[in-house]
Amino acid sequence: MKVLKLMLKNALRHKLRTTLTILGIAIAVVAFGFLRTVVTAWYAGVEASAANRLVTRNSVSFIFPLPYSYRDRIARIPGVETVSFASWFGGVYIDKNQFFARMAVDAQTILDAYPEFRVPPDQLEAFLKERNACIVGADLARQYGFKLGDVIPMDGDIYPGKWEFVVRAIYQPRDEKIDGTQFFFHWTYLDERMKANTPARAGEVGWYIIKIADPVDAASISSQIDEMFANSRAETKTETEAAFQQSFIQGTSLIINLFNFISFVIIGIIMLVLGNTMIMSARERTKEYAVLKTLGFSAKHLVGLIAGESVIISALAGGLGLLLTYPVVGAFSLVVPKSWFPVFYIEPSTIVLAGTAALAVGIAASFFPIQRALRTSIVDGLRFVG
Amino acid sequence: MPAIIEVQNVSKSYWRDSFEVPVLNGITFSVPEGEFLGLMGPSGSGKTTVLNLIAGIDKPNGGSITVAETNIAALSESQLAKWRSTHVGFIFQFYNLLPVLTAYENVELPLLLTSLSKTDRRKHVEAALSVVGLSDRMDHYPKQLSGGQEQRVAIARAIATDPTILVADEPTGDLDKNSAEEILTLLERLNKEFKKTIVMVTHDPRAAERAHVVRHLDKGELK
Numbered sequence: 001m002k003v004l005k006l007m008l009k010n011a012l013r014h015k016l017r018t019t020l021t022i023l024g025i026a027i028a029v030v031a032f033g034f035l036r037t038v039v040t041a042w043y044a045g046v047e048a049s050a051a052n053r054l055v056t057r058n059s060v061s062f063i064f065p066l067p068y069s070y071r072d073r074i075a076r077i078p079g080v081e082t083v084s085f086a087s088w089f090g091g092v093y094i095d096k097n098q099f100f101a102r103m104a105v106d107a108q109t110i111l112d113a114y115p116e117f118r119v120p121p122d123q124l125e126a127f128l129k130e131r132n133a134c135i136v137g138a139d140l141a142r143q144y145g146f147k148l149g150d151v152i153p154m155d156g157d158i159y160p161g162k163w164e165f166v167v168r169a170i171y172q173p174r175d176e177k178i179d180g181t182q183f184f185f186h187w188t189y190l191d192e193r194m195k196a197n198t199p200a201r202a203g204e205v206g207w208y209i210i211k212i213a214d215p216v217d218a219a220s221i222s223s224q225i226d227e228m229f230a231n232s233r234a235e236t237k238t239e240t241e242a243a244f245q246q247s248f249i250q251g252t253s254l255i256i257n258l259f260n261f262i263s264f265v266i267i268g269i270i271m272l273v274l275g276n277t278m279i280m281s282a283r284e285r286t287k288e289y290a291v292l293k294t295l296g297f298s299a300k301h302l303v304g305l306i307a308g309e310s311v312i313i314s315a316l317a318g319g320l321g322l323l324l325t326y327p328v329v330g331a332f333s334l335v336v337p338k339s340w341f342p343v344f345y346i347e348p349s350t351i352v353l354a355g356t357a358a359l360a361v362g363i364a365a366s367f368f369p370i371q372r373a374l375r376t377s378i379v380d381g382l383r384f385v386g
Numbered sequence: 387m388p389a390i391i392e393v394q395n396v397s398k399s400y401w402r403d404s405f406e407v408p409v410l411n412g413i414t415f416s417v418p419e420g421e422f423l424g425l426m427g428p429s430g431s432g433k434t435t436v437l438n439l440i441a442g443i444d445k446p447n448g449g450s451i452t453v454a455e456t457n458i459a460a461l462s463e464s465q466l467a468k469w470r471s472t473h474v475g476f477i478f479q480f481y482n483l484l485p486v487l488t489a490y491e492n493v494e495l496p497l498l499l500t501s502l503s504k505t506d507r508r509k510h511v512e513a514a515l516s517v518v519g520l521s522d523r524m525d526h527y528p529k530q531l532s533g534g535q536e537q538r539v540a541i542a543r544a545i546a547t548d549p550t551i552l553v554a555d556e557p558t559g560d561l562d563k564n565s566a567e568e569i570l571t572l573l574e575r576l577n578k579e580f581k582k583t584i585v586m587v588t589h590d591p592r593a594a595e596r597a598h599v600v601r602h603l604d605k606g607e608l609k
Contacts, residue, residue, distance in 0.1 A: 003498065008485035177608070289484045294443050295496045296471020297545075298464055378443040 003301070007308040010281070010339040019047045020275075022317040025361075028353050031320025035263040036350040037329050042249060042256050044343035049242035051215040051288050053113065056225055057244070068191075077224050079217045080210055084109035087187060087206035091154040091163065099337070100140055100156070102183045103206075104190040108312050113209045116174040123148070123169035131189045133168035139180030139342065141170050159190060161197065169253050179342035185212040212237075255273035268312075269282040274365035278310050282369030289373045290381025301374050310366035311359060318358025322351055352361045389416035389585050390551065391440055394460075396449035398435055409435045411606040412449065419552075422584045424597030431603040433587040434555055440585055441553045442466045454550045464469040473498045475544030475582075479556035481536040483528040489515065489539045490524035493508050496547045514542035517580075518572060533554045534565030541572060545582070553575065554586040570596045 010143050012018055033368070040047075046315045056074065058064035065087070075294040076118075089102040107128055111117060119127070119135060123302075126148075127133045136146050146152065154163045165185050167262055173180040187205065213219055222238035229236045249256070297305075325346060332346045394543045396411040404451050417423050425433045438444035439451055450521045451459050454473055461469060470476075490491075493514050497507045515521050518538040526534050537557060544552055550596045554573065558566035576582045586597060596601045602609040 005491075006484075006487065013486055094557075288484055291478070291484070292495075293467065294441070294470065294476050296467050296469075296499050299466040301499075313482065379438055382443075382482075 003305060004229045004308070005306060007312055009308045009311045010285070010305070014281070017277060017280075018313060021273060021313060022320060024273045024288045024319030025270050025314065025323035025358065028266045028273070029318055029358055030324045032263050032266045032270075032357065033325035033346060033350055033354050034328055034332070035259050035266070036353065037261050037325075037344065037346050038341070039256055039263070040350065041318065041341040041344045041367075042252070044177065044179070044341075045136075048179070048343070048383060049240070049245050050118070051114075051218070051242075052212050053241040053242070054210040054212060054218060054222055054225075055236055055241050055244035056210060056236045056238040057206075059226070059235040061351060062207070063203075064234070065206060065210065068203045068205050070208065070229065070234075070236070071205075073228060074208060074210060074225055077221055077228075079213050079221050081213050082109055082112045082211040084113040084209045085187065085205040085207065086110070086184075086209065088264065089156075089185075089190065091156050092157040093152065093154050095113070098144075099340075100183055102185075104187040105184045107184075107186045107188070110184060110209075113211050116178045117171040118174060119169045119171045127168040130166060130168055131186055131192075132163075132165055133167040134165035134183060134185040135171055135343075136167055137180035138170055138172050140183060140326070141167075143181070143337070146170070158331075159193065161193065163193075165233050168372050176345045177343055181342040191274065207244075208242075212359065215268050218242075267361060270317075270358065271361045271365055274314055274317075274361060275368065277313065278306070278365050279372075281309070282373055283304060286373070286376060286381050286384040288383070290376070290378045293378045293381070301373050305374060306370045307363055307366040310369075311362035314358045314362025314365070318355055318362075321358065322354055325351075325354070388419055390419040390421075390442075390454055391585070392450075392452040393436070393440070394450045394452075396431070396436075396437065396439060396446045396451060397422045398444070398446050409606055410446070413603075413606070414449075414476050415601065415608055417541070417583060417585060419579070419583055420581050422574070422596070422598045423586065424594040425585065425587045425603060426589070426591075426594050426598040426600055427603035432606045433603050436491070436603065437553050437555050437587050442470050443476075459474055462575060467501055468551070471496060472547060473550040475549040475552045476542055477544050477552065477554035477557045478539070479559040481528070481533075481540040481560075481587070483536055483539055483543075488521060488525050488527055489542075491529065492539055493524075493542045493546050495542060500547065511514045511542075511606035512547050514546040515539075517545065517576075518542045532565070534568055535562060537565070537569050538572065541576075543609050546578065550583070552567070554581050554584065557586065557589070560588060565591070591594070 060068055071083050071085060074080060084106045085103045091102050103239045111119060111124065127135055134152065140146065148167055148170065150357050152165045152167065156163055191202055212218060218240055225238045226236050292302065329346055333341065393413060393415050395414050396410055397414045399408040401407050425436060426578055427433045435444065440453065446459055450457050454467065457464060458469060488510055493511045494507055497510055500609055502510065513536050514520065515524050518541050519540055520535060520542065523531060523535060531539065557573065558569050563568060573584055573586065577584050588594055
């Protein structure tokens with residue numbers, strides 16, 4: 001018979017109460033894990049940003065274009081390795097509810113700038129050869145059943161007209177942190193249509209993606225670019241890709257902060273649930289603790305016994321909660337369109353945080369019961385009638 | 387026989403709200419080794435308080451208590467806990483077995499504080515349960531035992547570590563006549579055969595008859 005066995009037996013003494021406590025904590029851990037995953041998904045773009053990529057956009061707003069002519073001037077700046085560019089296409093596929101990122105890109109350089117999008121060489125060759133070819137992400141292809149050779153019709157909104165794209169390549173994200181729901185096509189295809197139908201909008205790009213040799217030079221290269229186009233008709237704002245991505249989610253930071261706050265409120269709820277159970281248990285065992293002290297068990301032993309019982313309950317509940325978090329997050333990602341949260345997975349840090357929180361709460365919840373058990377004298381404990 | 391317990395001018399009072407309630411008024415007595423002492427007295431006379439002080443689960447306000455040459459009134463809480471684990475076997479009126487543990491595990495509890503191996507602990511537990519005649523009930527939980535059997539398990543727990551003294555607080559107070567007789571016979575046997583020094587608090591004159599010496603406490607003073 002070991003003390004651990006006594007802890008286990010104590011933890012399971014009131015099976016219904018312990019079961020309900022474990023379920024309550026497990027549900028809270030699931031909620032915590034889920035909310036943290038949503039927060040992580042929100043910041044996925046920022047997290048996936050490369051340190052050696054800069055983004056140059058119109059200084060007035062992202063929605064104002066930049067001249068295509070900037071490309072060669074930027075490319076001449078020392079330290080710049082690759083200059084690519086993209087334009088937000090928008091458009092409607094099937095109906096307005098079918099949202100995914102559609103971008104006209106520089107076909108020759110886009111995959112140099114984004115090596116995390118992996119395309120088989122034969123598919124890349126096919127994509128480059130055909131003016132209205134497109135590349136779709138593997139997740140997007142899975143969602144809509146796109147196959148190589150499929151024609152995807154779209155109605156233009158930002159760029160009016162009927163558009164047709166042929167799927168010539170499907171990219172695989174390098175890892176689960178990378179968005180697999182994007183849609184790229186040739187910017188030249190877009191620009192040709194603009195030249196023909198709206199010449200005033202020809203020769204414009206949405207933003208430049210600049211791959212630099214050394215991330216240390218990010219600040220100086222950004223300054224050089226912006227100074228180069230200062231006082232021009234389209235002044236620029238250059239920043240790191242992470243800062244660029246951050247600016248997109250800045251407007252929603254209040255909601256995200258609220259999510260963060262709620263996720264930590266949940267930890268408080270876990271503590272109250274477990275703390276309540278432990279206080280009840282310890283109160284019922286006041287006499288037993290007095291008996292143990294009479295037998296010679298010291299304060300150290302009682303601390304171990306009570307904290308151990310609390311940690312056993314929190315560990316069981318935390319483990320169950322973490323196990324349940326996976327199917328819950330998996331079910332959510334199946335129900336919600338992939339394009340809402342392109343990157344939606346449970347980060348290892350979320351597991352570590354939830355597990356650590358559950359264990360820490362186990363220890364913290366035993367604080368008052370321990371204090372009570374230690375403060376109660378043996379004589380008072382033996383007289384206690386629960 | 388030399389005295390194994392020496393109580394010198396011990397006083398004790400409790401605080402009830404803002405009132406100080408004196409319980410013992412400078413009592414002095416000694417218990418020779420191998421003695422079976424019965425303490426009697428009316429409710430509130432301080433019998434259990436004397437027992438608690440001798441067992442080191444309470445501290446006097448004044449005076450000294452020496453048990454096996456240790457002045458336990460001067461020990462710290464942690465020193466007292468260690469001292470109790472080797473020197474005192476406590477038998478309670480209501481047995482106070484842990485309900486989640488079997489008879490075997492209850493008896494093994496105080497042995498967990500020793501450096502004995504698992505095998506040696508088993509030997510001690512089996513020997514103690516054999517002395518109280520419950521070798522065939524070692525896997526039973528307290529709720530599966532009668533009151534008398536529970537008290538016998540409690541006695542086995544008290545003697546498992548072979549303590550210097552046994553203190554018993556109304557050990558037959560919750561038992562029927564036959565069970566009480568069995569427990570008293572067992573205590574007598576522990577005293578005679580195993581030379582255990584026993585201090586027993588009781589209300590029951592029949593129980594007191596088994597003791598070698600009976601002292602009466604009244605209003606905090608020993609008669």
